[in-house]
Amino acid sequence: MVIARILGPIVATRKHPSHEGRKIFMVQPLDPDGSEVGDVFLALDGSPGVNAGIGDRVLVVQEGWSAATAVGPEGQPIDAAVIGVVDAIELAEPLESASPS
Amino acid sequence: MYLGDVIGRVVSTAKNETLDGRILLLVRRLSDQRTVVAIDSVGAGTGERVYVCRGKESSFAFLPDRAPSDATIVGIVDRVGNVTVGNVSVGDVDSAKGAEAVS
Numbered sequence: 001m002v003i004a005r006i007l008g009p010i011v012a013t014r015k016h017p018s019h020e021g022r023k024i025f026m027v028q029p030l031d032p033d034g035s036e037v038g039d040v041f042l043a044l045d046g047s048p049g050v051n052a053g054i055g056d057r058v059l060v061v062q063e064g065w066s067a068a069t070a071v072g073p074e075g076q077p078i079d080a081a082v083i084g085v086v087d088a089i090e091l092a093e094p095l096e097s098a099s100p101s
Numbered sequence: 102m103y104l105g106d107v108i109g110r111v112v113s114t115a116k117n118e119t120l121d122g123r124i125l126l127l128v129r130r131l132s133d134q135r136t137v138v139a140i141d142s143v144g145a146g147t148g149e150r151v152y153v154c155r156g157k158e159s160s161f162a163f164l165p166d167r168a169p170s171d172a173t174i175v176g177i178v179d180r181v182g183n184v185t186v187g188n189v190s191v192g193d194v195d196s197a198k199g200a201e202a203v204s
Contacts, residue, residue: 001125001138001171003111032109032127032136046169050115059113059125059138063171065157070117070169083169084116089127091109092147 003086004029004060006052007040018068018076019044025052025082027060033095046070046081059084102154104131104178104186107147111138119168126174128153131186139172150178 004027012024023045029038043060045052046067052058060082061067067081068074105128113125124141128151137153142162145151151174154162159173183190 001140003138037135047115047117050117052115059111059116061169061171063155063157063159063169066160066169066171069160069167070119081169084113084120084125086111086113088112089109090112091127093108095108 001059001061001083002029002038003032003089004043004058006054006056006058006082008054010042016077018072018078022071023052027058027080027082029060030057031095032089032091041080043067043080043082044071044078046083047085050082050085052082052085057086058082059086102152102175104150104152104181105129105137105139106131107145107149107151107174108136109147117169119163119166123163123168128172128174131189133187137172139174140168140170141174143174143177145174145177152176152178 007026010024027043028040031037062080064079068076068078070081070083107126108129109127111125128139129136139153154173154175159170162173
């Protein structure tokens with residue numbers, strides 16, 4: 001899984017039935033220190049009831065079967081899902097000193 | 102599967118219900134130093150060297166629960182042979198202590 005920030009929703013009228021009634025978010029992957037890393041991608045809301053929203057730091061699963069089953073039945077065209085809201089990140093030591101010198 | 106070091110943990114209260122009670126750990130992958138969030142299945146903790154299963158199969162560690170995972174810690178490394186992964190010599194670590202040359 002990766003930590004990411006929700007940039008905002010996208011709206012699509014014509015879409016696969018498995019995406020109906022689901023939020024589709026643009027998410028920006030983050031390093032544990034909060035810096036942006038990698039490309040923005042799309043993820044469906046796979047944690048019903050959590051109400052993740054814009055600006056939230058979330059946990060995103062990027063494996064097809066897991067993303068699809070988090071959202072609904074397996075066998076749907078879904079390859080990424082938001083599965084939790086991050087409350088806190090606890091590092092054993094600051095990232096820089098944790099990196100090999 | 103790949104080797105990594107547990108460098109911290111992630112706290113998440115509001116999450117997919119099949120993840121309730123699961124521990125989310127930050128793992129720095131040895132090969133490229135990228136950090137991933139992995140679900141623990143073996144009782145690993147910060148500072149330990151672990152190995153991580155990826156892909157759909159990573160969810161199977163929690164069967165019959167259908168936990169959404171793309172990275173699951175499936176082992177804590179006690180010792181390894183003298184191998185270099187990326188810039189890291191994985192034989193030269195605390196968790197490999199006691200491992201005499203494994204040839």
